[in-house]
Amino acid sequence: AAGVIQSPRHLIKEKRETATLKCYPIPRHDTVYWYQQGPGQDPQFLISFYEKMQSDKGSIPDRFSAQQFSDYHSELNMSSLELGDSALYFCASSTRDRSSYEQYFGPGTRLTVT
């Protein structure tokens, strides 16, 4: 079965650079979520999109922005990178079907800022 695809899997950037992370949800899933997991931390919700509109916002810095495109894939854009942005970034997708209990997580993108 198709899973959530994230690219790249690993990314190394320098401080003040820009990074773009991509997420391809499971086919027919209409909602995408982004989470950030710092070293030794629990995953923290950043932002979500439903049908290409932002549906919820968490602890996402102003330096970050995201969008969902017409094919439902999503991109997380991160500018002016800081050392503290080094983390594992997960994308998850789901449907709003009331019987759907699971958010399907991708394998994550490991971002290292040097």
Place this chain on the structure above:
Amino acid sequence: GEDVEQSLFLSVREGDSSVINCTYTDSSSTYLYWYKQEPGAGLQLLTYIFSNMDMKQDQRLTVLLNKKDKHLSLRIADTQTGDSAIYFCAERYSSASKIIFGSGTRLSIRP
């Protein structure tokens, strides 16, 4: 996670049962989950329970939910070395909402 609390570490002997506990604050949570994360890896959904249930069993895993005390537990029977990982308790209000994770419990297995 500030709304979901877990103890940070648990050490058990191989073959014994492991019990990982979690407390949550949002009584309106509809879904409660247990995720497993191995070092450097992604999040694997182990099991879940709906808020209108009080127990769920799935092979070696047993989830108990006490809604009154907002307490969730995961019991792993016959713990094996492959069970070494961080276990996250998580809650979710609805099928449309974000997941809120606990801080994770690191389970280590001793011979």
